[in-house]
Amino acid sequence: MMSAMPNAHESPSSPIQKIPFTCTFDCGSRCELVAWVQDGSVVRVDTPPGRPDTTLRPRLVPCARGRAQHRLLSVPERVGHPLRRTGPRGSGEFEAVGWDDALDEVAQHLAEARERRGTASVLHATGAGSVLGRGLHGAAASRRFFSHWGPVTQTSGNASNYCSCKAAEWMLGGRLPGSDRATLLDSRLILLWGMNLAETIMGPNTAHFVAQARDRGAHVILIDPRYTDTGVLADQWVPIRPGTDAALVAALANVMEDEGLVSDFVTTHTTGYDLYRQYVQGESDGVPKTPGWAAPITGVPTETIRQLARDYATVKPAALLPGWGPQRSRFGEQAARAFITLACMTGNVGIRGGSCASVGTRASSLPVPGLPGEPHGLARHIPIGLWAQEILETTLEPALSMAYIVASNLINRTPETNRNAAALSTLDFVVVNEQYMTPTARCADVVLPICTDLERADIVESWGHDSHLFYSRQAVPPHDEARTDYWVFSQLAQRLGFGFEYTQGRTETEWIDLILAKAAAHLDTKTLQDDGILRTDGEPRVALAEFRSDPAGHPLNTPSGRIEIASPEAQIAGLPLIPAHVADDAPRTTPRTVGGTTAQYPLQLITPHSKLRSNSCAHANPWLQQLEPHVLWISSQDAFERGINSGDTVEVRSEFGVAALPARVTERIMPGVTCIYQGTWYAPDADGVDRGGCANTLTSQQESPSGGITTHSARVEVRRAE
Amino acid sequence: MEQGIFIIDMATCTGCQTCRIACHDRADSADGIEPLRIETEEAGLYPTPSLAYRVVHCYHCAEPSCAAVCPVAAISQDAAGWVLIDAAACTGCGACADACPFHAITLADEGIAVKCDGCHDEVARGWEPTCVRACPMRALHFEIPPAEVPKNRIADPCFDGQGIEPRVVYLRWRRDETAGPATQRREGAKG
Numbered sequence: 069m070m071s072a073m074p075n076a077h078e079s080p081s082s083p084i085q086k087i088p089f090t091c092t093f094d095c096g097s098r099c100e101l102v103a104w105v106q107d108g109s110v111v112r113v114d115t116p117p118g119r120p121d122t123t124l125r126p127r128l129v130p131c132a133r134g135r136a137q138h139r140l141l142s143v144p145e146r147v148g149h150p151l152r153r154t155g156p157r158g159s160g161e162f163e164a165v166g167w168d169d170a171l172d173e174v175a176q177h178l179a180e181a182r183e184r185r186g187t188a189s190v191l192h193a194t195g196a197g198s199v200l201g202r203g204l205h206g207a208a209a210s211r212r213f214f215s216h217w218g219p220v221t222q223t224s225g226n227a228s229n230y231c232s233c234k235a236a237e238w239m240l241g242g243r244l245p246g247s248d249r250a251t252l253l254d255s256r257l258i259l260l261w262g263m264n265l266a267e268t269i270m271g272p273n274t275a276h277f278v279a280q281a282r283d284r285g286a287h288v289i290l291i292d293p294r295y296t297d298t299g300v301l302a303d304q305w306v307p308i309r310p311g312t313d314a315a316l317v318a319a320l321a322n323v324m325e326d327e328g329l330v331s332d333f334v335t336t337h338t339t340g341y342d343l344y345r346q347y348v349q350g351e352s353d354g355v356p357k358t359p360g361w362a363a364p365i366t367g368v369p370t371e372t373i374r375q376l377a378r379d380y381a382t383v384k385p386a387a388l389l390p391g392w393g394p395q396r397s398r399f400g401e402q403a404a405r406a407f408i409t410l411a412c413m414t415g416n417v418g419i420r421g422g423s424c425a426s427v428g429t430r431a432s433s434l435p436v437p438g439l440p441g442e443p444h445g446l447a448r449h450i451p452i453g454l455w456a457q458e459i460l461e462t463t464l465e466p467a468l469s470m471a472y473i474v475a476s477n478l479i480n481r482t483p484e485t486n487r488n489a490a491a492l493s494t495l496d497f498v499v500v501n502e503q504y505m506t507p508t509a510r511c512a513d514v515v516l517p518i519c520t521d522l523e524r525a526d527i528v529e530s531w532g533h534d535s536h537l538f539y540s541r542q543a544v545p546p547h548d549e550a551r552t553d554y555w556v557f558s559q560l561a562q563r564l565g566f567g568f569e570y571t572q573g574r575t576e577t578e579w580i581d582l583i584l585a586k587a588a589a590h591l592d593t594k595t596l597q598d599d600g601i602l603r604t605d606g607e608p609r610v611a612l613a614e615f616r617s618d619p620a621g622h623p624l625n626t627p628s629g630r631i632e633i634a635s636p637e638a639q640i641a642g643l644p645l646i647p648a649h650v651a652d653d654a655p656r657t658t659p660r661t662v663g664g665t666t667a668q669y670p671l672q673l674i675t676p677h678s679k680l681r682s683n684s685c686a687h688a689n690p691w692l693q694q695l696e697p698h699v700l701w702i703s704s705q706d707a708f709e710r711g712i713n714s715g716d717t718v719e720v721r722s723e724f725g726v727a728a729l730p731a732r733v734t735e736r737i738m739p740g741v742t743c744i745y746q747g748t749w750y751a752p753d754a755d756g757v758d759r760g761g762c763a764n765t766l767t768s769q770q771e772s773p774s775g776g777i778t779t780h781s782a783r784v785e786v787r788r789a790e
Numbered sequence: 791m792e793q794g795i796f797i798i799d800m801a802t803c804t805g806c807q808t809c810r811i812a813c814h815d816r817a818d819s820a821d822g823i824e825p826l827r828i829e830t831e832e833a834g835l836y837p838t839p840s841l842a843y844r845v846v847h848c849y850h851c852a853e854p855s856c857a858a859v860c861p862v863a864a865i866s867q868d869a870a871g872w873v874l875i876d877a878a879a880c881t882g883c884g885a886c887a888d889a890c891p892f893h894a895i896t897l898a899d900e901g902i903a904v905k906c907d908g909c910h911d912e913v914a915r916g917w918e919p920t921c922v923r924a925c926p927m928r929a930l931h932f933e934i935p936p937a938e939v940p941k942n943r944i945a946d947p948c949f950d951g952q953g954i955e956p957r958v959v960y961l962r963w964r965r966d967e968t969a970g971p972a973t974q975r976r977e978g979a980k981g
Binding site: 111112113114115117118121126129130131132135136138139266267269272273275276279283295297298299300301303305307679690691692694695703704705734735736737738739 | 801802803804805806807808810811812814815816818821822832834835836837838839841842843912916917918920923924925926927928929940942965
């Protein structure tokens, strides 16, 4: 009996090899994948069978995006040859050219840019595409190149968790390693605050640990404007208006103060708490931050606020896990600071099953040396959200004239995509290293085809909330003429006269061997080479445990050595000294307006990450696209008022653009709030309406006071399309 | 040989769709032709909506209605109880797809019925079926013999009284109102 399914069939003449690899998406996870390769082609992508789960170190099971990579190998959007633009910028009209011609042209433009205006006139932009903590590809290869070539202009900051990073810097003295996710097994209460871990994942087993904690009796509360897929795991959903998280925290703190529930931890381990207490009790401004004060701001009923405060203050240990959505708002620093403050008030910092409610490090606990770079330093940084503004309204000298974009769908992933596309089109020359013909690649003069994870080898670290290391192997030969970033920059370096300085005479394999040889001093590199993966064992790490047990002996890297609830640096950035709530529409002294009035744009728009993509990576995968349609989430109340039904095409309009996509009328979102998942590809029609429904067509480039991206503070109006 | 049973824990499935992709990849079928689907069950009104995802594939029934209606006897059960379609014999008439109460059979463009084959070859090698080992949430299980229903779950009675014997059990959450932080919460509220 044979199967109806034309499965990959192994035969002696055509064996199937199982090649271990991992994804390098900018997704927050690194998972264990194996490519089934037959006759030089991938026939299937799997996770290694037969490995057991252990309680503290479960298997690293990949998500749909990782598993679907097989299909992504053969999509028509794949770039297979060096391309030179033949039509207008953004038209997508290109001709294939030889590698030598393409590289000569890029090298010539780099040399001309240097001669005419200096190396600083070149914008080097990376990020959100194929990213690695260490390794040879993407930004690692281009950073090394530009560090030898000369100081360029580089995008700085990050679009993911900038405000959380600032909060950690101000309050904890830097981004500290987070607790191992396995410690959630000991939690009795888990607060998922803007944390949609069923979709954003952030560690392959984070949601799995939460589900197990729930099965062991932990209470799980989801605080989010949407009832996300994570709601399946939650006992309670608390809808909250976007941008008001610090107000809810203030009210929780007010209840805790009133009911004598505040932990001594604030006295023994923090500074500045008294200022925050005065704020929440109304001693400093005459307005006690009671549940009655917070309810109309946050949309959370007073009784729910009291219950949340009692739950979090009394059920121990309790883990507050903030997502990155709350801090991607106009005053996102305040949310991020407030979360840490609240964790201190409940005494859940530094204990197993608790959480300090901060952003962890990117760095793995199994560090390996990467490709060295940066002897020149950089000419200057421009904040990632403001690169287009710096091109269009530049005050820089020299002005930017050329962009080299590596592993980044830059126009799609940063706010105000229309403006971003316009900005790129004003430059003299744009080069993009890409795997797929993204909206950014369409704006290029030259597109250089790059290998995917299955077509190259690398050493890949986990994110800081996990502890593993991969030796990701090359499974198949490069698609058509695709090459690695390392190869491309080696070739350019050779043309520009520093080939040996760039390569040190090493091939990629020799670099990997060198990395492994250096790492062998402190890591079991034999297991890494044999199994393709190395994991830590032993007890899970608890963040700030030493500081908790002995704050004087293990001080933080803050001026006081303690957790600083009052932050002078925040004040310098234009924020309150303490984590007070600041309304989204509070007056600002920044040069740009917030993007229309609430009368024009009555609905809030949040733009979270989808389970179908990693930022815009994997957008072109038909298997993923067919899982769920790309829609606007709108509440039944808001839809009714506008005569909108599920499936209707709607036009979503903001101060910055118009996107058209189908509506999904749902009970799973707070009235007054709409949602478009970020990451679909920008596709403007002749009238400038984005038919791709790219969320950033609608978002604003206005930064938070310290420089964070504010893509969850967009305001829109929605109407049924004619 | 004792037959295994699929355990699908809807209390833990977050609808991540990984099993669906993994199954599609194994099947190597055309875009849109998938042996496994996921149904979204939404109910309730704001602010107390409910959500559950239901993974659906061939349940390899003990008395398969699909096999009973196949005019060319292309569907049969093997020794381990897997209900399998002989692609060479299948004419693509679609009778089986109409007969399956779970709509677990799809007709591919080339006129062949496609459905879950239980990953019977992989199970025979000692592996878990593809969907089970693909599940990042460990919401899918394949058990021989079936384990008892965990204390905080109830078996979904969706197939009771239909006179069919699908090899699947759906589990749903059973809230224990007497234990854990919920009690503390009620006490706290009183205080």
